[in-house]
Amino acid sequence: MLHSFKHCFFVFFVLQYERLEGIVKTLRKSLPVVLLLIFFLNPMFADEYVTNASAGILTADIPIMYGDENFRARIAEKTGGTRSAVGLVLSGGSARAFAHIGVLKLLEEEGIIPDYIISNSMGSIIGMMYAAGMSADQILESITRVSLQSLFDLTIPIEGGMMESSRFNAVLASFLGPDLKVEELPIPIIVIAEDLVTRRQVYMAEGDFYTILQASYALPVYFPPVEFRGHLLLDGGITNLAPVKLAHEYSETVIVSTTFYDMDNLNLRNPLTILNVSIDIAKRRRGVEELKEYLSDVIWIRCDVEDVSFMEFSAGKELAEKGYDSASLQRSKLQGLPKTHADDLLVERRMELTSMIDKNMVRHNTFSHSKLLEPSHLLGFGFDSERSEHDDTFLKDFNTFGIKYALRTGDVDISINTGLTFQIYTNKSQSAAPALRGQLDYYFLNHFKLALDSAVAWDFATGKPLFSAGLQLDGRLFLLNNALRLRLLESIEHISNPGLGDLAPFWPENTYLFSSTAEALLTLSRGSALALEQGVLSLSYQILGDYVQSRAFVSGSLASKVVHKDTGLFGEVKGTLRAALDGKGEVPLFLTDGFRTNSVLINSQGHDLSLNGGNPANHLVVSSLSLGYAPLNFKPTIAELFIFEKSSVAAYIDLLWRESASWKPALSLGVELHTEFSLLGIRTLPVTIYGGWDQSVKGFVWGVWFNVLL
Structure with missing residues (x-):
């Protein structure tokens, strides 16, 4: 019986081969054309920038700062000169940075709202939303009520990145407002980025909120560099995950929340994994150096997410809970800090945001759409x-x-x-x-x-x-x-x-x-x-x-x-x-x-x-x-670039009644496999494959379908 089944399967496969071969050949012929298109279109759309000349090499380690004077003045205004300012560092870490939400929640339970924030990479997304007046609960609600699938678009990297994020900005603008300036946020914040033009770090405490936000997570290749005052900015987390030293320039009372990366089950022979880990070595080493230099002077909240993939964007709630639990371990030290409760303006801002978030999240989720800023x-x-x-x-x-x-x-x-x-x-x-x-x-x-x-x-x-x-x-x-x-x-x-x-x-x-x-x-x-x-x-x-x-x-x-x-x-x-x-x-x-x-x-x-x-x-x-x-x-990955999630296997049975003379149905039964093939945990392609026995034709039936628009 087993031999007969194998024979039937072989015959079935051969019968389908010619049909599939034509589709595969068409796809194969298209690939060189697509690659040539990318190669030739890139120079057409690229702007020329004068990069750091040889005379400027010795300035490469000197950061460029925007808004320092106003930043210091705002901190002084908050403290009134009567106490030490409380600073907060939010490290990068991709999806792991959702743990910062739980940290912020616990800090507020202890009566602590930071007087200023220093951040980079994904930590800046959380930090900027918080600095704009959102509470930890509001941030968590906004990221868990919307599908990331509806916020980012795949694009040919003509501008230098594979993903475009205008819809992400549109969602935030729908409740934060379209005309925000970083220097006017309720909580002062400095966002750190790297500049391709000068090869120097750029500290931004002033400027357009959404431009700086985009620069903060402009991970090379994945997102295009962002133009800001003549710079082409990249994610600052590529060189230093934890900018502790900068935070100490404004106060001696600093809380550091980190979301380092320390997975031990990576395939270190995979070329993409080698590239990712190579980048992580440098940025983690620099962050650890600064952390160790000030370790006795800071309150370090080491979020228990170091074994979590950077693509786990669907686990926002769980990561926030881990951050809260990690911050709880430092509760006794936090209780010794000055109480910096929310002022009346921040309380009023959050009340306004509560209704705006609910209204606009419902509107967005109705059709996965928010009105674009531009x-x-x-x-x-x-x-x-x-x-x-x-x-x-x-x-x-x-x-x-x-x-x-x-x-x-x-x-x-x-x-x-x-x-x-x-x-x-x-x-x-x-x-x-x-x-x-x-x-x-x-x-x-x-x-x-x-x-x-x-x-x-x-x-x-x-x-x-x-x-x-x-x-x-x-x-x-x-x-x-x-x-x-x-x-x-x-x-x-x-x-x-x-x-x-x-x-x-x-x-x-x-x-x-x-x-x-x-x-x-x-x-x-x-x-x-x-x-x-x-x-x-x-x-x-x-x-x-x-x-x-x-x-x-x-x-x-x-x-x-x-x-x-x-x-x-x-x-x-x-x-x-x-x-x-x-x-x-x-x-x-x-x-x-x-x-x-x-x-x-x-x-x-x-x-x-x-x-x-x-x-x-x-x-x-x-x-x-x-x-x-x-x-x-079950979430297998390919070099943590692609991830297979929401996978399932199911047995199905389809019944069809179409005859008035008989209640006996036509029958089709088999097995169905489903998975969502995801890029960085952000953009997904759901795929369903099925195969089974079709009683109507007394033979195999199988097929594939995709249920998404990219």
Whole structure:
């Protein structure tokens, strides 16, 4: 029996090889073109800067300071000359720096609000938010209520970095305000950066808040250097993680919160790991040197996060708790410091921020959008998948990967993606073709989004193009403390498939679909071990037509997922019912319905309105059940550059009732693997692979889908 299974699997693999080989060859041919594009475009966009001449070499160790006089005056004003100022150093450490939030929380419990802050790298993000008036709880809320996936964009490194962060700035500006100056913040702060032009450190205690913020985390290669008063600034943490010496220039009372890096399970033969550790050696050594020099004079809070990957951005709450616990170990020393409670202005500022954060977090999470401060231009790799997390399309099921230009300004997003479109949802209908896709999104009145998309692909097999378009009006409202989301969606889709090619194998030459959908999504408290991660109920009215005739249908769907947080076990059930209002049968099945099959008869049912007869049943019911396991601490990495997270394996069973004469369903069952492939823990690409037995064709069915737009 085992031998027969191996033989069947081998035959199955050989049959699919030629289809996959064509897709792989197309991708392989595209790679050199992309690399050449990056190489030649970079000089076109690069500005020239006069770098540090040989005469300035001996000044390379002398920092450049902006705002020192005002910084000292503000500290003196806070202390009134009656006590020693309390300084706070917040070290870099990427995601580990979230531990500083817990440190700040404990300091305030002890009546300590620092008179000034010295920071660099990720410590500056926490420090600047705190200096701008946010409490530790408000900072934690703001980073845990928003998905980092919606804040950073991949881009071709024309400007020197692979990621662009204008959306991150927009979220902060939505509640902190767009016109902030560092020298006017409630708490004085100095942010340290490195300058590519002069090769010197730059200390910034004045200037535009968002420019300095971007410079603070401009990690080389990952983010582009930031222009500031003739400098090109990089993350200051690349040379010193803990700038203790600078803090002692303003006071002898200094608290130092560090988030060093000391993982012992790294592959030190991996080239990328070698590069990362080599950089860490120098910056940690310099920080330790300064720390040891003043160790007897400072209160050192050594946050217990040194064994945490720098990519753990999804663990903000846990890291903050570790910081709080670490700070608690120094509670007795902290109690001997001067009490520097929040003044009236800071208290008032935080009260204002409470309502602003809640209002704008809800607005952002409605569509993962915040109004941009200034126009943003992006040229990068684009991956547009029609199969989103909650698929809103029925006719269009394409993936488009290519070079993508995006213009974002205010509440308008425009993008053009040129490259390759492919369909690999089932092994029976895999295909690829060159394509051009455009999209326009307009967000308005806080609760609405208007989206227009259009794409054209050239099918070489038929020698004809395939055209698709869609228009959506999406309205959303949150209730019950954001646990319930109500949604009304009006959409129309169109496909022109004159060649009847493999990109849309089950649709005739011209088809449109109008849908009006009401949906309710419920997310219950996740505090208990067993939690309803989500429950979705939707009702739709649909009109399917070919511009000669049309038919009307009603449908309803239900989905629910229950997770046991302590074990990682989960169960998910989905169901769809669709009925024909004209009583003529032939109810169409869409890929969105979730029945995985290679049956041409089932996949094409009801799609061609010119055909008469067929299946007389006026109903179609799809039910999918999956039981799975998501390992709690399974997060393998590749040199801590790429990480695989939210991985799971599940057994699934799909059932389809489509015949009026029999209640016996069509059956498809198998195994489903899911993971999220993440760059730096910030930008993720969710991937699902499934494979199993398709009873309808008595053979294997498998496929891959991506549910994200990059």
